[in-house]
Amino acid sequence: MKLFLPKQHGAWAMLIIPFWLGVIEGGFVWQDVPFFIGWIFLYLATYPMLLLFKKKKIQFYTKWTIIYIIPALLLLLFPLLKRPSIVLFGLSMLPFFAINAYYTSKNKERAFMNDMSAIFAFSLAGLAASYLGQGALNIQALIFPFLTSVLFFMGCTFYVKTMIREKKSNKFKWISWAYHLLIVAAWFFSGFWIVAIAYIPSLLRAYFFYGKKLTPLQIGVYEIVNSAIIFIILAIQIVTLN
Incomplete structure (x- = not known):
């Protein structure tokens, strides 16, 4: 079956x-x-x-x-x-x-x-x-894993839409770029610089991959790599805080 x-x-x-x-x-x-x-x-x-x-x-x-x-x-x-x-x-x-x-x-x-x-x-x-x-x-649990996950996957949604369904939308492109940049800046200025580093690959791929002719499979593979990177860095941050 x-x-x-x-x-x-x-x-x-x-x-x-x-x-x-x-x-x-x-x-x-x-x-x-x-x-x-x-x-x-x-x-x-x-x-x-x-x-x-x-x-x-x-x-x-x-x-x-x-x-x-x-x-x-x-x-x-x-x-x-x-x-x-x-x-x-x-x-x-x-x-x-x-x-x-x-x-x-x-x-x-x-x-x-x-x-x-x-x-x-x-x-x-x-x-x-x-x-x-x-x-x-506690507050740390609300930040890790809840808030970090919500913000990361929201960024993934923006990015994937700019690469597939909204790839011709200039407005959506700027929304995606602004979102990724603001997330990195917000984590950095809030004092969570390790978390800010974790979101930098998402920012870079949102900017440099935009407009590239990537297949859905290629987009998926890159997202697996990006997900692995952020998981490892966020795990390190959690361990250092505990």
Whole structure:
């Protein structure tokens, strides 16, 4: 049986980076392993679940939703049993899921607000991972991994749109360039110079790659490299602060 998998390959970085930054911030516990695997299955389940709102191929999408959601729920019992209040993070994701469902039903999955909603939901998983480890949230946890992830993936969204769907929009180009520059400057002047360094590759690729004839595959490969760079640098920053 061929697996039914999401087509948004960039979402895998959003699935991984905030979660494991949260683990580093909150401290590793063995429940993080089933938590992460369950988180993957939950992501896989939401893909066919959202497609149900298109009201097409109902039986097919229902089957795959059930196939993925069962192991997701079983695995997510491990973090839930350790910290029952972690369920609040799951509940906080529901409004973002509703937004995604709305845009899916309208066949507007590429809408900017739909992307932002997904980014916030994925970044909340980082907060949940941090909370699982230390049993509390503080300002540092809100910055790492939540805020850093939200800002990074928003930049990725701007960049990818300037390279594909908005590549002929001069206005969107300047929005992307200004955003990336302001993020680096904001982190630098707030005293987080290591974090500022982490965002510099994003700034450089947003500027120098703009207008280049890169294939979607090439864009994706460069984004994997960029995601790896920012994860490593942010992880170093978290370790130095803890």
